[in-house]
Amino acid sequence: MSRSGIAGACALLALALGCAQAYDRGERLYSQGDVAGALSVWRGIPETSREYPRAHARLETLEAELASSLARYEKRAQFFESEGRLAEAVLYYRLALKLDPDRPQTLERVQKLFRELHAQEDAERKRLAAALSAGNLRQANESAEKLSKLDPFDPAIQIEIRQVYAETGAQVTRSLEDGKRAYALGDRAGARAAFERALELDPQNEAALGYLSYIRRYDQEIADEDQQRRNARSAAAAAAASAPPPPTLSAQEILAEGHFRAGQQAEEAGEPYRALEEYIEALRIDDKHQGARRRLGSLRAELAPRLPALYEQGKRYFQDEDLEQALAVWREALLIAPDDQRTKENVDRAERILSRLEEIQTHGP
Amino acid sequence: MARSRRWIAACALGLFACAGSAEKVATQIFSGNQALVYDRASDLLPPEGLRVTSNADRQVSLAWDPVLVGDVAGYAILRASGAGEGQFKRVGITNSRFGTVFTDLGDKPGSLGDGQTYSYRVHPYDRMGRVSRSHAALTATTEPKPAIPEGLQVYSNLPRKAVLSWKPSEQTAVAGYGIFRCPTMAGPWEHVAFAEGRLNTVYEDSIPGDLRVMYYRIAAVNRFGGQSEMTESPIRAVTKAEPLPPTGLAADARRIGRIALKWAPNVEPDVTGYEIWRSVRGASDFEPEIQIGTVEAAKTAYLDNAVGCGETVRYRLRAVDADGLESFYSEPLEVTGSDLGLTVARTPSGMVLRWNAARAKTFRSAHVSQLRSILPAKDLASVSDASEVALPELSPGTQLEVALSAPSDGEGDAPRCRIAVPAGS
Numbered sequence: 196m197s198r199s200g201i202a203g204a205c206a207l208l209a210l211a212l213g214c215a216q217a218y219d220r221g222e223r224l225y226s227q228g229d230v231a232g233a234l235s236v237w238r239g240i241p242e243t244s245r246e247y248p249r250a251h252a253r254l255e256t257l258e259a260e261l262a263s264s265l266a267r268y269e270k271r272a273q274f275f276e277s278e279g280r281l282a283e284a285v286l287y288y289r290l291a292l293k294l295d296p297d298r299p300q301t302l303e304r305v306q307k308l309f310r311e312l313h314a315q316e317d318a319e320r321k322r323l324a325a326a327l328s329a330g331n332l333r334q335a336n337e338s339a340e341k342l343s344k345l346d347p348f349d350p351a352i353q354i355e356i357r358q359v360y361a362e363t364g365a366q367v368t369r370s371l372e373d374g375k376r377a378y379a380l381g382d383r384a385g386a387r388a389a390f391e392r393a394l395e396l397d398p399q400n401e402a403a404l405g406y407l408s409y410i411r412r413y414d415q416e417i418a419d420e421d422q423q424r425r426n427a428r429s430a431a432a433a434a435a436a437s438a439p440p441p442p443t444l445s446a447q448e449i450l451a452e453g454h455f456r457a458g459q460q461a462e463e464a465g466e467p468y469r470a471l472e473e474y475i476e477a478l479r480i481d482d483k484h485q486g487a488r489r490r491l492g493s494l495r496a497e498l499a500p501r502l503p504a505l506y507e508q509g510k511r512y513f514q515d516e517d518l519e520q521a522l523a524v525w526r527e528a529l530l531i532a533p534d535d536q537r538t539k540e541n542v543d544r545a546e547r548i549l550s551r552l553e554e555i556q557t558h559g560p
Numbered sequence: 561m562a563r564s565r566r567w568i569a570a571c572a573l574g575l576f577a578c579a580g581s582a583e584k585v586a587t588q589i590f591s592g593n594q595a596l597v598y599d600r601a602s603d604l605l606p607p608e609g610l611r612v613t614s615n616a617d618r619q620v621s622l623a624w625d626p627v628l629v630g631d632v633a634g635y636a637i638l639r640a641s642g643a644g645e646g647q648f649k650r651v652g653i654t655n656s657r658f659g660t661v662f663t664d665l666g667d668k669p670g671s672l673g674d675g676q677t678y679s680y681r682v683h684p685y686d687r688m689g690r691v692s693r694s695h696a697a698l699t700a701t702t703e704p705k706p707a708i709p710e711g712l713q714v715y716s717n718l719p720r721k722a723v724l725s726w727k728p729s730e731q732t733a734v735a736g737y738g739i740f741r742c743p744t745m746a747g748p749w750e751h752v753a754f755a756e757g758r759l760n761t762v763y764e765d766s767i768p769g770d771l772r773v774m775y776y777r778i779a780a781v782n783r784f785g786g787q788s789e790m791t792e793s794p795i796r797a798v799t800k801a802e803p804l805p806p807t808g809l810a811a812d813a814r815r816i817g818r819i820a821l822k823w824a825p826n827v828e829p830d831v832t833g834y835e836i837w838r839s840v841r842g843a844s845d846f847e848p849e850i851q852i853g854t855v856e857a858a859k860t861a862y863l864d865n866a867v868g869c870g871e872t873v874r875y876r877l878r879a880v881d882a883d884g885l886e887s888f889y890s891e892p893l894e895v896t897g898s899d900l901g902l903t904v905a906r907t908p909s910g911m912v913l914r915w916n917a918a919r920a921k922t923f924r925s926a927h928v929s930q931l932r933s934i935l936p937a938k939d940l941a942s943v944s945d946a947s948e949v950a951l952p953e954l955s956p957g958t959q960l961e962v963a964l965s966a967p968s969d970g971e972g973d974a975p976r977c978r979i980a981v982p983a984g985s
Contacts, residue, residue, distance in 0.1 A: 286771070286773070286801075302807060303807070306804060309827040347796075348716035350717055353713075550746040
C-alpha cells in the first residue's frame with residue numbers, strides 16, 4: 196500500500212473510531228440522565244460514519260419518546276399550575292426544559308411562574324408572621340396550608356409550616372382532651388364548646404366532628420323524651436327529668452362518625468366525590484356504621500349515570516397526554532364504581548406512565 | 561446417643577449410684593441432645609412462679625421460684641415452638657437449687673427471631689440425675705420486629721442532596737434505620753444506607769444531579785437485622801435546580817471597539833453572578849468560546865471593549881448561584897462590532913481615504929499607516945477632527961490601517977481598522 200493509501204486508511208479508521216467514541220459518549224451521557232447532551236452527540240454523527248445507522252435508529256426511538264415525555268411534563272406542570280401548586284408546576288416545566296433546553300416559551304413560562312411563586316410566598320409569609328404575632332392560630336394555620344400547597348420544597352418554609360402545625364396540633368389536642376373529659380362527665384355543653392374550639396383550628400378534625408355529631412343526636416333524643424314527658428304530663432316521668440350520661444363510645448365509632456359527618460358536609464357543599472371518600476373512610480374504620488353505608492350506597496346510585504362520561508373524559512385527557520387530569524377523572528369514576536375493571540386498568544396504566552416519567556429525570560428515557 | 565440413653569435409664573432405675581456434684585450430674589446427664597426422661601422415682605416438686613422477665617432483643621429471660629424441698633441439683637429448661645404444640649427440647653440447665661434465672665438466646669444469637677412464640681418448661685433434677693414431673697408450659701413471645709419509624713420528613717431544594725429526619729424509635733432493640741430510595745413512587749426501593757444508632761435520626765443523601773426527584777422510605781432495624789415494614793407513604797425530595805439560563809440578552813454595538821451587553825435579571829433570589837462567554841468568528845467558523853468576564857447578580861450589563869473593527873462575536877451567558885450551581889448557557893447572541901466604513905477613492909487631486917464621520921465622532925485624531933508584510937508599518941498621514949485624509953499614490957491591494965485616538969469621552973482608543981486599496985480606485 197502506498198503512503199497516501201495508508202494515510203487514507205488511517206484517517207478512515209480514526210473517523211470510525213471517533214464516531215464509535217461519539218456513540219458511546221452519547222450512551223454515557225444518556226445513562227447519566229443528560230438526555231439533551233446524548234441527543235446532541237448522536238445528532239452530530241455524520242451520515243458517512245459507520246455508526247450513523249445505529250445512532251440514527253437510537254435517535255428516532257429516543258426523539259419519539261422524548262416528544263411524548265415533554266408533552267407529559269408540560270401537561271403535568273399545567274395541572275399543578277391550575278391547582279395553585281406553583282413550585283410543583285415550576286418543577287415539571289423545568290424537567291421539560293431539562294429534556295429539551297431549546298423551548299423559549301417554556302422558559303418564559305417558568306420565569307413568570309417563578310416570580311409569581313415568590314410574590315405569593317412573600318405575601319403569605321407576611322400574613323403568617325402577622326397572624327402568629329397576633330396569636331391568631333387559625334389564620335396562621337390557613338397561611339401555613341397555603342404555603343405548603345404553594346411550595347412543598349423550600350426548607351425554610353417547611354420549617355415554618357411544621358412549627359405552626361405543631362402549635363396548632365397541640366392546641367387541637369388540648370381542646371379534644373377537654374371535650375372528651377367534659378363528655379365523659381356528662382357536661383355536653385362544655386364538651387360541645389371544646390370540640391368546636393378544635394374545629395376552629397382544624398375544620399376537618401374527625402374526632403371533634405364525631406363527638407359533636409353524637410352530642411347533637413343525644414341532645415335531640417333528650418329533647419324528644421322531654422317532649423313526650425310534657426305531653427304525657429306524668430308525675431313519674433317528671434321525676435326522671437335528669438338525663439342519663441351520654442353513651443360511652445369507642446375511638447373507632449367516634450372517628451367513623453366524624454368521617455360520616457365530613458361526608459355529609461361535603462355533600463352539602465356540592466362535593467360528591469369528597470363525600471364518597473369520607474363515607475368510604477368511615478366504613479373502613481367501622482364497617483358497622485349504618486349511616487355511612489346507606490349514604491355511600493345512595494350517593495353511588497345517584498352518581499352512576501355520570502360514569503360513561505367520566506370514563507370518556509379521562510380517555511380524552513389520556514390521549515392528550517394529560518395524565519394527572521385523566522387520573523383525577525378516572526379516580527372519581529372508581530369512587531362511584533370501585534370494581535370497574537376497565538377504569539382500574541386505565542388508572543394502573545396512567546400511574547405506570549407517570550412513574551416512568553419520574554424515572555426519566557434520573558435515568559433518562 | 562444410645563449410650564447416654566442407657567445411662568439415663570440406668571440412673572432412672574437406680575442400678576448404680578450417680579453421686580457427685582450437681583454440676584457433674586448436670587454435665588453428664590444433659591450433655592448431648594437427648595430428650596429428658598421423666599423419672600417417677602423423683603419426688604421433686606415442679607417450680608412455682610415461672611415467669612418471663614424479658615422478651616427483648618430476640619431472647620427470652622425466665623425466672624422462677626426455687627424448689628426448697630427435696631434434693632434439687634438444678635433445673636433443666638425446655639423449649640418448644642409455638643404455644644406448646646411442638647416438641648420440647650432442652651435448651652439449657654442451671655446447676656443449683658437457686659439457679660432460678662435463665663436467658664434463652666436460641667441456638668445461636670438472634671435465632672429466636674422477632675415476634676416468635678415459644679413454650680417453656682422448667683424441670684428440677686436431683687443429684688441422682690432424676691428429672692421431676694413437669695408443670696404447665698409457659699408461653700413467651702420475643703419482642704416483635706421494630707415498629708415503623710414515625711415522623712419522616714425530608715428537606716428538599718438542597719444542592720445535590722436531600723436531608724431526611726425522623727423521630728427516634730422508642731424501642732431499645734432498634735439498632736438503626738435502613739434508608740431506601742427510588743426515583744419513582746412505585747419502587748423498586750434501593751437500600752442506600754443504614755443509619756446506625758437508635759437516636760441517629762438524620763441522614764443526608766447525596767443525589768447526583770440538579771433538579772432530581774427522589775422518593776424515600778425508611779425502616780427501623782434491630783441488632784439482628786430484623787426490620788420493620790418501610791414507612792407507608794414514600795416522601796418526595798427534589799434537589800436544588802441550577803439557575804435558569806439568563807434571558808433577554810441584547811447588545812448595543814454603536815460605539816466602535818465595544819459592545820455593550822444587557823440582559824434580564826434572573827428570577828432566582830440566590831443568583832450570585834453571571835459569566836460572560838464569547839467566541840470570535842474566524843475565517844471559517846467561530847473560535848473556541850472563552851469566558852471574558854463575570855458580573856455580580858445586581859448588575860445585568862457588561863461592556864466588552866475588546867471588539868475588533870467590524871468583528872463578529874457570539875456571546876452567551878451563564879448564571880451562577882450561591883451554591884455554585886451553574887445554569888445552562890443562554891441563547892447565543894451574534895453581534896458584529898461597528899467599523900469605520902472605510903473607503904478609498906481616487907479624486908482629481910489624488911487618492912483619498914474616507915471614513916464614517918458619525919462612527920468616529922468620539923475620536924479627535926486619526927493616524928493612517930501602510931501595512932507591510934516584512935517591514936514595519938509605514939506612517940502615511942495623521943489628521944484631527946476630519947473624516948478623510950489624502951494619501952500618496954498606492955497600488956491596489958495595499959493594506960491600510962486607521963487608528964483613531966484621543967477620544968472625547970475619556971474612554972479608550974478605538975481598535976485599528978483596515979482596508980485594502982481596491983483595484984481601479
